[in-house]
Amino acid sequence: MIQITYIQIDNFGPFTEEMGNYREHKIQILLSEIFIFLQKQFNRYGGLVFSASKDNMIAVSNGISIKHHQLFINKLEKNFPITVSMGIGTGNTPLNAQIEASDVLIAKGSAQSSRKKVLAYNGHKLPIKNSVKVAHVDINFYTKLATDVNPFYKNYIDLNRGYLTLMESFQTIGVLCFFNGGDNFICVCPPSMEPDDLIPTMKLFEFKHKPWKLKAGVGVGDNILEAISKANICLKEIRENHNTKQLMVLN
Amino acid sequence: MIQITYIQIDNFGPFTEEMGNYREHKIQILLSEIFIFLQKQFNRYGGLVFSASKDNMIAVSNGISIKHHQLFINKLEKNFPITVSMGIGTGNTPLNAQIEASDVLIAKGSAQSSRKKVLAYNGHKLPIKNSVKVAHVDINFYTKLATDVNPFYKNYIDLNRGYLTLMESFQTIGVLCFFNGGDNFICVCPPSMEPDDLIPTMKLFEFKHKPWKLKAGVGVGDNILEAISKANICLKEIRENHNTKQLMVLN
Amino acid sequence: MIQITYIQIDNFGPFTEEMGNYREHKIQILLSEIFIFLQKQFNRYGGLVFSASKDNMIAVSNGISIKHHQLFINKLEKNFPITVSMGIGTGNTPLNAQIEASDVLIAKGSAQSSRKKVLAYNGHKLPIKNSVKVAHVDINFYTKLATDVNPFYKNYIDLNRGYLTLMESFQTIGVLCFFNGGDNFICVCPPSMEPDDLIPTMKLFEFKHKPWKLKAGVGVGDNILEAISKANICLKEIRENHNTKQLMVLN
């Protein structure tokens, strides 16, 4: 089982309207500050937040209790001119847990309404304390193949194409995939997934996005931060062996 | 003419390796802090930064001098454990200006090398002081059609699909398009573009991403912040008229 | 105005079931024979049939009367163990005419039912006798860039990718696009379309499907066969001038 928290800024669209028209830069700064704030809260207890669509975020929150979630919500209100709501979901796959997290929050009212500071979850025993499995996927020689040779915007479109392939194909095996900057994709995996199950998607990516090749480090840890830590060790080892392997696992 | 600054964190991959394996959350916070810092610097002089791929950013920098760019670079070094380099490009379209900005920076050395704090530009007279044209595009009734009804990750994939359509199609008319959170796309347009030239891309989006429909507010201003400000006024007016119009322009 | 005929083999799925399990090759031969038969019927009166999804075909039928359509249907029944139904639609664009052609036929009953030999149309005066505008689009140096260097199946996937871009983008301006073998795309255009309106789609194709470049010959004729004939003259002239032009028109 895995636990996913879906974080939604309350009534964000109407709020930004009230910031006046001269606001785009202020919105971007506010969104980044909220992200940093939430990231630090979740990190303290071993969780990790993905910024996703900025006003809607996803956290892997294994081991983080309802009470702590409530504290995050309360604390955020004290630090920002706006509030957030959260839905906590659990499931045998990150995708299913995310779906539950969305369902419980959606049931509490519209994202653009008077709904404020909701913490939604269903009757499961929380928090889930299972270990977390993560794959850190990156593109071999990305700097040499892309950054150092093409105009940035071309690379950026190509990255987004590749990201879409990963998201679409990985979700068929219950994996949530997030772009974390550079050429780095963090893939939250079902605890029971065999690492080899990542290969078909990686091959599809490589076919569709030539000449890019992928490698993946897979880590298992008590929480997502430890799991990524181990995945990073694998990725580094693959890199130091000149990317001859495509996949390494550290349980 | 328009002026685009391409911002690259120096040697970021190797730097993160030195942060130890237990680092993903620290990287995300650092990237957000750098973004906020740069956003504030550019905002002060009427510029706007798009986070793009996080370690590589794009700014619309009309009116911002070489000297000010140099100050941003120096100031960032004092505030962070890492440095950035920048390339300034100009062109008749944002796409062409971006290409030049990449070209001049790439010519100064690899993103993963000892290259540090480079400010690259070619012999044009800088800064460009032209007015800026921007389209703010969003999806009609996105909250009702997506946020309030579907699991978030489904919406997120759909958004990324739509974003890709916008990027690919808009670039054929020289437009750079950035996702700025929620359902908001900021499109930096060629100064000479007719607003109607946005329509074919919007129609392509609507065909490929049913049932979503787009609207666009187009603004022209002395700098990008003012241009977006006017685009926001248009967008608000379309919204208040129940999205019956698809396009409004404020010069 | 343009006239489009939508041709549907009646109850084809269930019919093939009755052919026994050892049938796939027989189906393919039958479908090709039906296509040849219909092609010859429509050709005689200046029409052209596109095989499309094989059991559902599209014809440009300007100038072909209801009576002649009825004769085609009757004659086909005498020559084949199966029948076809047709819907005739008209519109200011080929896309709209196709939609009407589908609507009138769908209204007569399901494709898998006892419905047989239907000829559907609405109250417009038929046939439409307007001239027809067609673009013949092909890929520059396709043989050298693809056929002679890559495995066929790779080229075939790439062609299908490119075809999809053309279909999706052209339909936003009412154009129906059909792959006619090799690297040839026949694009049936609205009579009032400016040839330059084809350019954004061609640019989108070229961006997405590097290194392929497109050229287009545009012809206008009393019927589609004459229009394609003129489009071919244009295409040949572009080719003989080493593809330096992208678009030529012969009215």
Next chain:
Amino acid sequence: MIQITYIQIDNFGPFTEEMGNYREHKIQILLSEIFIFLQKQFNRYGGLVFSASKDNMIAVSNGISIKHHQLFINKLEKNFPITVSMGIGTGNTPLNAQIEASDVLIAKGSAQSSRKKVLAYNGHKLPIKNSVKVAHVDINFYTKLATDVNPFYKNYIDLNRGYLTLMESFQTIGVLCFFNGGDNFICVCPPSMEPDDLIPTMKLFEFKHKPWKLKAGVGVGDNILEAISKANICLKEIRENHNTKQLMVLN
């Protein structure tokens, strides 16, 4: 092992140029007649031809000797104003066999040259006499979900989108997939492939092309015609059980 024949009409582009400008309908008829002719030749010995890009075709030719291939080529020349060349390839997957078939033919000269009636193959013992594995995939309730409700061209674009997903994803496991009309996809599989290996691609299709669902019948036979025959039996049984199963196999 599997044996694939890649069939190429010799010098087809230049030949069509000589047909005069008023030719598109004649080309389409000629291509269909060549297809029927080749289909019948290969069928006689248990092979099956896929029309693919019309002037370039693919046949599954297990059990068909070099001598018979030569006879097909000679016989075609006597019946048509044009000739074909063929490359025979073998491999552990259809994809690899296709690549070899392309390689040996490409080595004999350009598709647009004086090269004529080439039969290319490498030193392997031919023909391959292994059994053939095929999946027949179709879309559940396609007539009700698509044909009977939407304009044809919309369905046709959607079908092409779906086909592309199948081609791209199946080729990562060595499968060649061909659209054979209606909603039918014939997938030529590696002899050693586990039928379950088809599932991830089918799930990807279902995710990307909602609300469509796929079923697959998998058959193994002495040649492709027998294999499809068995696949059809499976597909029928799934259909008669109201598509509750997704996959059935008959060895």
